[in-house]
Amino acid sequence: MTANADAPFRTVIEPFRIHSVEPLRMTTADYRRGKVQEAAYNLFQLHADDVLIDLLTDSGTGAMSRDQWAAIQHGDESYAGSPSYFIFRDAVRELFPYEHVIPTHQGRAAERILFQALAGPGKVIPSNTHFDTTRANIEFTGAEALDLVIAEGRDPAALHPFKGNMDLDALETLLRERGSDIPCVMMTITNNSGGGQPVSLENLHAVSEIAHRHGKPLFLDACRFAENAWFIREREAGHGTRDVPDIIREVAALADGMTMSAKKDPMGNIGGWLALNDNEIAAKCRNLLILTEGFPTYGGLAGRDLEALAQGLKEVVSHDFLRYRIRSTAYVADALEALGMPCIKPAGGHAVYIDAKALLPHIPPLQFPGQALAVALYEHGGIRSCEIGSAMFGKHPDGSESPAAMELVRLAIPRRTYTQSHMDYVIEVAERVMAIKDSLPGYRIVAEPPQLRHFTAEFAPIA
Numbered sequence: 145m146t147a148n149a150d151a152p153f154r155t156v157i158e159p160f161r162i163h164s165v166e167p168l169r170m171t172t173a174d175y176r177r178g179k180v181q182e183a184a185y186n187l188f189q190l191h192a193d194d195v196l197i198d199l200l201t202d203s204g205t206g207a208m209s210r211d212q213w214a215a216i217q218h219g220d221e222s223y224a225g226s227p228s229y230f231i232f233r234d235a236v237r238e239l240f241p242y243e244h245v246i247p248t249h250q251g252r253a254a255e256r257i258l259f260q261a262l263a264g265p266g267k268v269i270p271s272n273t274h275f276d277t278t279r280a281n282i283e284f285t286g287a288e289a290l291d292l293v294i295a296e297g298r299d300p301a302a303l304h305p306f307k308g309n310m311d312l313d314a315l316e317t318l319l320r321e322r323g324s325d326i327p328c329v330m331m332t333i334t335n336n337s338g339g340g341q342p343v344s345l346e347n348l349h350a351v352s353e354i355a356h357r358h359g360k361p362l363f364l365d366a367c368r369f370a371e372n373a374w375f376i377r378e379r380e381a382g383h384g385t386r387d388v389p390d391i392i393r394e395v396a397a398l399a400d401g402m403t404m405s406a407k408k409d410p411m412g413n414i415g416g417w418l419a420l421n422d423n424e425i426a427a428k429c430r431n432l433l434i435l436t437e438g439f440p441t442y443g444g445l446a447g448r449d450l451e452a453l454a455q456g457l458k459e460v461v462s463h464d465f466l467r468y469r470i471r472s473t474a475y476v477a478d479a480l481e482a483l484g485m486p487c488i489k490p491a492g493g494h495a496v497y498i499d500a501k502a503l504l505p506h507i508p509p510l511q512f513p514g515q516a517l518a519v520a521l522y523e524h525g526g527i528r529s530c531e532i533g534s535a536m537f538g539k540h541p542d543g544s545e546s547p548a549a550m551e552l553v554r555l556a557i558p559r560r561t562y563t564q565s566h567m568d569y570v571i572e573v574a575e576r577v578m579a580i581k582d583s584l585p586g587y588r589i590v591a592e593p594p595q596l597r598h599f600t601a602e603f604a605p606i607a
């Protein structure tokens with residue numbers, strides 16, 4: 145009679161209850177049309193008050209826990225040698241046991257410092273797919289950022305459990321042909337720009353072996369390491385009963401260091417770090433840190449921030465949290481697919497990626513189908529999403545323009561922030577946009593900065 149009492153239920157509930165709430169402001173479609181026009185059709189330029197469900201990013205937008213807020217009260221604001229730094233350092237090392245742990249104000253600061261130390265003109269840095277700030281920081285030093293993700297990772301419809309994997313043959317060839325130009329190899333886990341897709345442990349072992357055989361250090365861009373570890377546990381044979389921290393430590397041991405945005409899996413609203421084993425590079429990085437970020441025991445963060453991150457690192461590796469997290473993202477992707485909205489398959493960890501090129505074939509890539517869909521989701525339902533396509537990646541350092549590999553719209557899901565009924569609303573808005581999709585206009589750019597244009601570019605609809 146009771147044999148099945150612990151069988152899992154169909155409904156995977158949020159493994160928390162709500163302790164403090166923030167009001168949402170309802171607006172009308174007419175109002176939003178005015179606001180997005182004022183923002184030159186760039187959703188980064190909206191006032192967040194005018195957004196109902198904000199899926200722009202999962203970065204720094206999560207809800208902190210009761211215990212993180214308590215940890216904030218424990219913060220020690222000593223300029224040098226704060227006890228909060230050592231609590232933070234030990235929490236990082238519990239999962240990533242690197243010799244040097246250098247806090248930074250967010251991930252891109254760690255990237256800037258690392259690449260200022262390692263890159264420069266004539267250098268090449270391969271990754272599965274570089275995130276846009278990583279690419280920009282590499283290119284800013286005059287180096288080249290190369291994406292070597294497997295072919296399945298470039299095809300939104302291809303089914304593969306680890307679409308974030310590196311193309312090992314391409315990496316081997318590059319290292320053989322241009323070895324002396326390559327200061328390090330990077331791996332982004334999960335592969336954000338490629339759809340939040342995980343990297344397998346097997347692939348990480350192989351990348352580590354290849355890089356080290358050529359005498360190159362491997363660095364992780366590890367923003368979503370816990371989600372990646374959960375995918376390994378769920379999808380890779382032989383890991384289904386392992387503890388997530390144990391998988392994370394195996395991943396860490398394959399690399400020589402990491403850059404980190406603590407605004408993602410570590411559940412912080414701000415923060416990041418650079419960690420590595422090499423004493424010489426670490427000394428160089430600490431000097432650069434002092435120049436612009438701060439003393440090496442705070443790196444641009446308050447002591448209280450370091451404490452919140454230390455606590456967040458303990459919470460994110462919870463199996464109950466990760467099961468809910470990954471399932472709730474797949475829930476949205478499954479529902480959009482059922483409406484006929486093509487999404488990257490399988491669903492990523494932190495976000496659902498809609499294939500705008502497949503959805504809006506009447507809009508050519510350089511008229512930004514992703515931007516068109518993102519604007520429509522905002523106008524119709526107040527949902528803010530993010531184009532990851534030719535608006536983001538279509539402009540090159542030499543000033544030329546060409547279509548990005550994919551035209552995606554990302555619905556990034558902040559951690560522990562929205563409930564299932566918020567997601568049901570998102571799905572209903574998507575259904576409404578589906579009904580008028582063939583009438584959506586393309587866009588042209590009327591003003592843009594030289595780098596990272598998607599943040600500030602001004603768009604206009606094409607009549």
Ligand code: F0G
Nearest residue numbers: 201203250251252275277336365367405
């Ligand atoms: N690497 C990856 C894979 C990221 O996703 C991000 C940020 C960074 C590095 C940079 O970190 O923002 O703390 O400086 N991604 C955010 C996003 C912005 O929306 O995906 P940061």
